[in-house]
Amino acid sequence: VHTLERYGVKARMAMSIKEAVDSVKEFLPDAILLDLAIPQERFGRPLQLGGLQAVKEIRQIEGADQLVVIALTASGVVEIEQRLQEVGITQVISKGFDLEGQLVSMLQRVLNLKLT
Numbered sequence: 677v678h679t680l681e682r683y684g685v686k687a688r689m690a691m692s693i694k695e696a697v698d699s700v701k702e703f704l705p706d707a708i709l710l711d712l713a714i715p716q717e718r719f720g721r722p723l724q725l726g727g728l729q730a731v732k733e734i735r736q737i738e739g740a741d742q743l744v745v746i747a748l749t750a751s752g753v754v755e756i757e758q759r760l761q762e763v764g765i766t767q768v769i770s771k772g773f774d775l776e777g778q779l780v781s782m783l784q785r786v787l788n789l790k791l792t
Contacts, residue, residue, distance in 0.1 A: 711749075
């Protein structure tokens with residue numbers, strides 16, 4: 677969040693699917709940077725790839741159907757590519773990326789921004 681704010685990007689952080697969905701309802705952003713491993717619980721146990729559920733719920737919010745969603749994942753993208761497309765993930769970045777480089781470059785490209 678702090679890195680993005682240094683570039684003039686207004687950013688909010690959510691630590692769960694509920695927080696992410698509630699945040700988008702309050703403030704429709706230009707883009708979402710989402711960790712696919714965001715916690716999701718069912719029957720008291722965390723589930724993997726809770727971020728997919730978050731995107732499904734966010735896409736149902738009025739005005740969020742075309743929102744840019746950039747997913748962070750430690751998984752191989754090829755392994756889950758079809759699932760990502762089905763829920764509407766716009767771009768994917770593998771964890772371990774250079775935030776100053778790859779993320780900022782991607783935001784500039786998908787949002788047509790000039791970040792300096």
